[in-house]
Amino acid sequence: MKQVSKQRTKWLVVLFSLVYAIIYAHVAQAHVGSSGVIVQRQTGKYRLLISVQPPDVVPGTAKVTVFVEQGRVSQIGARPVYFGSGDEGSPTHDELVRVEASRYAGDLWLMESGSSSVQIDLNGPDGKATVVVPVVSVATALRTMPEGTGIGLALMGLLLVVMMITIIGASNADGLVAPGQPVPATLRRRRLVGMAVGAVVLALVLTGWRSWWTSTAEDYKNEQLYRPMPIRSSVNVVDAQRQLTIQMDTTGFAKDWGKRRMLSYIVPDHGKLMHTFMVRMPGLDAFAHLHPNRRDTMRYEAKLPVSLPGGRYLIYSDVVYRSGFTETLTDTVDLPALKISAEAAAAAKRSDPDDSWLVTEPMGVKTDAMNVPHLDNNMVVCGKPGASVKLEDGSTMLWTDKPGKVLETGKLYNLKFAVADPSGKAAPLEPYLGMGGHAAILRSDGTVYIHLHPVGTYSMAAEESLVSRIADTSRRFHYPNANRFRDSVDAYVAKLNSLPDAEKNRLLMASMPQMNHNMAINNMVEFPYAFPRAGHYRVWVQVKRKGRVLTGVFDTQVDDPLL
Incomplete structure (x- = not known):
């Protein structure tokens, strides 16, 4: 019986979360338009590219995808670990499903708001390894029920109310009449009285439920829905x-x-x-x-x-x-x-x-301009389209494998950049703040921003x-x-x-x-990223050479793949 009770509780939580997800359908702005976490990691004999897309409503499911770029793996498990409860208070691992030869995917329920992580354990011929992916688990969406769904639910609810009132009236009178005998007028009145009382009781119950739901929705908007910490800036x-x-x-x-x-x-x-x-x-x-x-x-x-x-x-x-x-x-x-x-x-x-x-x-374009290519200095690097810019010390930074003038939204790219000295030779790079480089990406209207590192977002x-x-x-x-x-x-x-x-x-x-991300050639740096929205973007790539921070600037256009 305890097991049955646990299963019922679990399904009630899932059902409540699904209803919540249906009712709040408008996506709010948070994290400056770049949701999700991308991790590129070398751990043991495994080289991994991990994507975690957290839910926009909590409780909700996070989508976890693991690309095994190097190494032989036979099993990958994942589980959420919350900062508040730690390892001891977290659930067991769920096994990710092998979708393709090197891609594993699965959904994880995130039941708590706040700071959390997804712990990924790998096991295979190349040994065991563990990667911890930080995830901010917060509600970022406010949704409204689709009109068709609302009408359908309202009609079903009305039908249930009418049936319940009828059942209450019948139980109050019809049970006193022998089968096959006509119902006396007094009992018909008694049935009507029972239906009236039942209607009043149901109206009170529905009013109370409405009040509870409204209060819950207000708590969600005022307490659970994420809002960035406000700041006041001055010069x-x-x-x-x-x-x-x-x-x-x-x-x-x-x-x-x-x-x-x-x-x-x-x-x-x-x-x-x-x-x-x-x-x-x-x-x-x-x-x-x-x-x-x-x-x-x-x-x-x-x-x-x-x-x-x-x-x-x-x-x-x-x-x-x-x-x-x-x-x-x-x-x-x-x-x-x-x-x-x-x-x-x-x-x-x-x-x-x-x-x-x-x-x-x-950038040379209006902030609201769309679908207008404006990338300058096109060139071919190793047979692929690329772009190059001059840096302040006379060296050149190359976007070495840019697939084309126009990139696609939602597609995971490895943005690779190399630096050549004025003579055209590879220019060795020095660590900048403990890493091979930093990058900042901004949409032309400022609605998408991300600070990137070679190991991810x-x-x-x-x-x-x-x-x-x-x-x-x-x-x-x-x-x-x-x-x-x-x-x-x-x-x-x-x-x-x-x-x-x-x-x-x-x-x-x-x-x-665990953040080390050494490149095969020390004049190169790369950043994994997926552009979330169509538009014009500017990319600032920062590296360090001879004790000096150098910044390369690249513009690109991003379109939806179906356009």
């Missing part, structure tokens, strides 16, 4: 240099659980507490990758490059919390033009030694947090003292910034060994 002139201030907006923190964040438990990713990208609109012709310093729990500051022109800028700030929860904080800011002397410009300082920026040509700090949580055997995570934690993190970041590049990169790479 002031301090000592003849513009300074960006990012202030966390904690308005309503005490009452609004959808906004509340544990700001003291932000952790460094690649040694930085915040990665901020500034892009000037509408031409996307000015770009800056900054790392604001934390002044207090809610305020971050960064000195802006003197060469950045004035105008309106989009701001995307990536942060990671101790739980592994990651989010991008967005805002716009008006940057005033600033005229200063050559001496003052030479004396201008950076807030962080790893800050970088570039001013280049605008996820945060290194998030994986580190979730891996350590899985290793913890406790059922509940206990946060350390907030002040001591924040102070220790600030001291760690300050120490890293004071180190020479070689030592800093050595420490960063040692702290995230």
Whole structure:
């Protein structure tokens, strides 16, 4: 009987989730248009490309796909592991189904909101291996029931109500009459009275159910539906240099659980507490990758490059919390033009030694233009169409295997870039913030943004947090003292910034060994990504050479495959 009860409970949860998914059908904007996680990893003898598409309604199913690019595997299992409950409180593995020779796929139920992960275990002739994929499991969709479904359900509900009223009336009278005998007038009145009472009771029940459903829907919108942490950005002139201030907006923190964040438990990713990208609109012709310093729990500051022109800028700030929860904080800011002397410009300082920026040509298209190819400098590299741009040190960056001027939405690409010195020879690259390179991709209207790494679209700090949580055997995570934690993190970041590049990169790479993604040729870097929407995109690729951060800029058009 217990087993039957468990099965019934499981199916009730599934049914409730499906009804919820039907009723909320409008997709909300979150994570700046780039949902899902892509992981490219070499673990043991296996080389894997993993895609996890989380549900937009929680509880819901995540779609997990594993491409085995190298290695012999006979079985792949996957399970969700939540930061709150850890390894001990998580379900057992579900086996992924082999769809093609090297592709495995399956659905996983994510029952809890917040920071979670998908743990993938591989077993085969080439041994066992485990990969942890960080996943932010939050509700990002608000849906409405399709009109046809609503009409059908309403008619069925009305039929059930009429049948129930009829049954109540009959049970109140007809049972007192012998079979085959006519129903007396008094009993007919009694039947009508029973039907009237039944109608009143059902009306009260339905009114109560309606009130409960409305309250549940409001709780979903106000508490469960994900909303990014709001920020207020401003620019002031301090000592003849513009300074960006990012202030966390904690308005309503005490009452609004959808906004509340544990700001003291932000952790460094690649040694930085915040990665901020500034892009000037509408031409996307000015770009800056900054790392604001934390002044207090809610305020971050960064000195802006003197060469950045004035105008309106989009701001995307990536942060990671101790739980592994990651989010991008967005805002716009008006940057005033600033005229200063050559001496003052030479004396201008950076807030962080790893800050970088570039001013280049605008995209050359209107932000709402569609289906207009505009990629310049087309060339053929190794028999494939490609694109090339000149870098500030005279070297050239090549998009080596660009399939064509127009890419397709939803298709997984390995975006590969190579750097050649002015003589045309391979230019060796140095680690930049512990990795071979970084990339930022932005749709022309700013509605799609992603910060990419060679190992995928996820945060290194998030994986580190979730891996350590899985290793913890406790059922509940206990946060350390907030002040001591924040102070220790600030001291760690300050120490890293004071180190020479070689030592800093050595420490960063040692702290995230699973992130190593060595290329066969050390002048190349690649990024796995699938463009989520059609439109015009600008891609900034950042590498480091001879101690200098270099940024290459590429434009591409992305169309839906059916167009």
